[in-house]
Amino acid sequence: GAGVSQTPSNKVTEKGKYVELRCDPISGHTALYWYRQSLGQGPEFLIYFQGTGAADDSGLPNDRFFAVRPEGSVSTLKIQRTERGDSAMYLCASSSTGLAAYNEQFFGPGTRLTVL
């Protein structure tokens, strides 16, 4: 079956603009995660959804970042007033269940965000 998909694959924007990044998880996966990866570093957790609700948003760096998953499937990560420091690869992952010791997370191809 299809894996996690993310759109767009690349996004270039100007400082101060608003962007939306979309993630479509593996069909049937109830848990969805957003991570951010800067060059030369490992991914860093942003937010976790179980179904429609954000069960853990402790990784969001500030209130410019927000994510939704209104129907428990597709999720959108929203970044307001973008800053150059927001430039990174934004990765979405999904798993069949959350909150389990054997929780394998599968990543999408990512969205490369560049803020000029």
Place this chain on the structure above:
Amino acid sequence: QKEVEQNSGPLSVPEGAIASLNCTYSDRVSQSFFWYRQYSGKSPELIMSIYSNGDKEDGRFTAQLNKASQYVSLLIRDSQPSDSATYLCAFLNNAGNMLTFGGGTRLMVKP
């Protein structure tokens, strides 16, 4: 101290040799550990998960976990040039919802 420590490399091995990748972690309650492979410009791909002390083998890959020493490793037998990538070690937090990653080890397999 970082929560997950990996040598950034590059680790260079000849084709056909065994590549040994190591990772230490600080969270003593972690139960689940994962190795991801990441090619340049691509996203991480899950290659191994391990939950119990000891070895777990899958094809050319063997993951080793020692919870007492807070140490996990990945062995790649008969290394191929196509194995050249960055290998990321990660553990799952106690709540089971967040992966914490190391910075990755870059592996280069030379023909």
